Amino acid sequence: MATSADHQRAVVADDLSISYIEHGSNRKHEAVSGISFELEPGEILGVVGTAGSGKSALGRILSGRRRPGKGEWPFITGGTLEVVGMDLRHPSRLDRRRIDLDIGYLAQDSGDQLRNDLTVAENIAEPILSRDRTFDRKRLGRAAAMLIDAVDLELGMLGKFPFELSRGQRQRVAFAQALIVEPSVLVVDEPAQGVDIIARPALFSLLERINVARNCTMILLSHDLRAIERLTKNVLVLDRGFVLARGTIDEVLTDPHHAYLKRMREAREYALTPLPGLVERETLAAMDLVADGLFGDPDPEQLGADAERSAREQLVSQRAEFARFHTDDAEEKE
Template sequence: MTANRVGEPVVSARDLSIHYVSRDALSYHKAISGVSFDLAPGEVLGVVGESGSGKSTLALTIAAQAGRGTAGSGTAEICGGSLRVGNTDIRRLTRRRRDRLTLSTGYLSQGAAVSLNPQLTVSENVAEPIFLRDRRFNQREAMTAVATLIDSVQLPLSVLDSLPHELSSGQRQRVALARALILEPTLLVADEPTRGIDATVRSGVIDVLRELQRERGFSALIVSSDLDVISTVADRVAVLDRGLLIGIGPIDTVFTDPQHPYLRSLAAVHDQRRRQSGAA
């Protein structure tokens, strides 16, 4: 977590609405409705919400990935308001602008750890985004960058020649994080970064993410259904409920005198865990 942020927002959403268009383009499902917020340079914003709240759709859209894949209900599209990431208007995103934007935006998707190419070594998986951008990039420079990041995510360099199946779930997630950061993005979008990881190593993954953010100074939008993750790593929290932004601000402020039923339930969990932490 960081402080003393200045400059233009890294992400700026104004009355943003996103819907899913069915595959036959005959029906629509609203996922995000009228959401507004800014993400400052160097800030970490946590996004929480129940399943179906729209939090993953928001992350997908900010990371400029919405048009590249489909959900079960179709393709996510901005249908109202505005969304800017850096100097890019996401509503007017061309393929060239998307490619330029993804140079400065790292995306750690749900299941990124299990999506590593099983035929590639750790070093090849992490380096792949470099060579997808520039096939002629200097091999030695790329491997140096990979080794530096593997060390930064607190893995031994001996894993560089390993295949993904030879690693634990926590190790694979650290490799996926290194891959997301290999192009030195100014923004990291991480969707459920601890999902599918053994509970005993989750805190280690979050500690690594927090330390990397502090060292490199990138902004981050972290989606999680785990309030402990958000309270550990985020400067502010945004709470979504059925596509609506029902609270945003420092976590203690958001959960002070909550009026919305879902906020009250989260506040109760937050207070209980804080008391347990104090007792320990």
């Protein structure tokens, strides 16, 4: 039985085993075998492993999502798992209603799962509207705009449909969709998957800001140690469903005893430089707004400043002779 202290932790996995039914057969395959770990609120854990290591199955289970009838969708076969106080092995009716609101989940193919009959804005808002059709549409629209800006996409994309976007753009829309409910735990499977290399710094910066501002617990699953290391030094290394190591990256890679850990250390030595690309000032400002909260009352001074800037930019676009005033004003602020 879990103690009261366990409920204060964000994630408690105890001797957790996960299996799935192999596609096209009735044979059960064990993806994860007897792993245990705990996460405090606000902690970031990187789960590292090659294809077939069990990390994606773990991510799906941690997300709490269930898809009955879907082949190869994993299920818990042993041990216990609690996320923000919810029993994910035997969730209650209340737990099932809370899961999608308390746990954000971005799968590798989330961008491909967006509804093509909804606009980008409607897709982002869907996790809220599917539960409350009376939710204030104006507040939702403002939140969707903040999110699309924060994931470094143009506001004009809000009115487009997913089939009009590239795969990387769709994945960033799915990223925004996962954040719209402001989850207390966020599970991200391959955070850089399919995303243009120039856009990746914005996504990692957004995750970092949300973690700091909202004490959001994060589990990042990836084969790429460089991607994980941008946000945390704490890792759990999986290999064929078993835990090879748990600790900081330096601890795990010091005198590695396993061939996979040795390859990780070698790869790290060649990948210590930061990802290329810069995040635009406007995108950074949008990230701060998202991190501070999507549904708070807007700052009147900020709204006034935004309106003034918009009017100035419109004037410059219409009257080229005023461009020097716009440039001088920007230089003074810098």
